[in-house]
Amino acid sequence: MPDDVFRDHTGVHPQRQAGLYSVGVSVLNGRLSGQTLLALADLVETHAGGELRTTVNQNFLIPGVPEASLTVVLDWLKTLGLHVEANNFWRGTVACTGTEFCKLAITETKGFARWLAEEMDARLPGFDQQLKLHITGCPNNCGQAWIGDIGLEGKKIKHNGKLVDAWYFALGGALGQHAGFARQINYRCRSEEVPDALEHLFRAYLDQREDGQNLRAWFAAHSNEELREILEAVPIPA
Template sequence: NITGCPLAGVDAHEICDASPLALEANRFFEGNPDFYNLPRKFKVCITGCRVWCAYPEINDVGLTAIRRGSEIGFSLRVGGGLSTDPHLALRLNAFVRWEQVVPVLAGIAQLFRDSEILRENRERARMKFLFLKHGWSADSFQEELERRVGFRLDPAVPEQRPDDVYRDHVGAHPQKQPGYSYVGAAVLRGRISAEQMRRAADLADEFAGGELRTTNMQNLLVVNIPNRNVEQLAQGLEAVGLRVGASPFWRGAIACSGTEFCKLAITETKSFARWLVEELEERLPGFEQHLKLHVTGCPNSCGQHWIADIGIEGKKIKVAGRLQDAYYFCVGGAVGLHQSIARPIGYRCLASEVPDAIERLLQRYLQERLPGENLRKFFARHSDEELRECLAGRFLAAVARDASPGRVPHAVEG
């Protein structure tokens, strides 16, 4: 499962085109019997993208391009993952040279494969549990890795971690090819209709080179657009609901599959997320602060609520004897320069009450924020109790994140 930047070789600001390495690594692992029996899934990203759109912090292995003088190599992170036990990948003290990337990946995969302790409990079989449960550190991991590959890795060099809230390449941007640009369109909830897809393809044929690309945030890219055609193509995408100039709510919304298609889900998420975005756009039309708003239908965090400014996790609440969809709030998650796992703040409410709660929270932010203060910093300087009061409009005691679905103080009986 090897990913990279969908704009490799195109983005004018990339450090390098790392796609040849990603393809080489894929060829090495694909069909290789030495790695048929890994404990569980093994996610790798190799990217030369400056905004780290492949999210190395939540991959088992993240390789991000970096310069050492005139040489391009890679920073190395290991052990990232979310689900019920979130863990942001640890950076090793290593500068991985271009020619070392595949041997290093092989060594890490061998280490993972041979970790018998990870096979004792399937629910704790990801590589991150070496760090979460078994006492490993970045140093001990690197020591074992170097023993397996048979060479010492050069020391790490300073890197510039991105501070962007968004890593989605949405908007119109220059390519490295002179005279050309690419356009990224935000696809709400990752749901695109056949009509939208056909129209996007027609626009790519008419105004560009006919090539569409997708991102791991489920957005759509059109590449190789002559600069003179950018505005017409962007207008065409907007006309069918593929937003190039999306609001923070539209652009920052992520939703997992939910009960419609996932047997593990507790709540419906896709239609709910669309309704939530539409409500917030109508209620807060001038809101401009970059925002990640993630909806996940169960604790497994396919909606990545642990790394969102506002992440809500699906629950059930019993109202008048019937179970209804509800959401538990986590805030302050981020990756990059100020990375942090979102903190559960002890508040949950019915799904129907979520727009009211978020509106109250964001209105308080707009009223009380300090000069230049973003949402992450606002959340950090407020206690859980204060944030619950912002969401509910009144004081409320905390509830447990995994509380039973009975009557709770945060549910309104109806």
């Protein structure tokens, strides 16, 4: 059982079979068009083993790529706008279907997740900690918020007399040797406030972490009250 190992299979990795590689591709929100899927089918049939595998992180894996075909495969994926080497916000974000197609959902998730991942990468370029940012649009938890480093569960709150999308935060979920559910810390905010809250949290982590301390361990070293105070900090100036 892994010890705090984040394995999303993204990137190029040698297989046990000599001369063959797997190529893991990060797909934010797991959404691909029909045209892209057809192009991928042509790609794997022509330059790989004819197989395409999906992952629990809403990404996909192309196994059985001969070493001689790696450059062609990587160039083809780049042409399709797909990321083999993605930033940690892009590769670590998972979202359920949300209100767009689910009658049980409370909040919109897919567009929010894309906006949030892009916003966080713009604010914290080069963020060096692998993370699992799981977004779910209702308590049914199809986005698996309870096992993310950061889990966001969609709710509605009143703002200026209107119901708006909001998010309850849970922190510190994990799999592997330190498996455990994320902790509810009694903090919620509107969608547009989430980037500020996460920026406060990530900057505090980067400033305070010890050598080799990952997000799970850093969260575990802080009380709910301490984490809530960080999230509730004065808004960051524009």
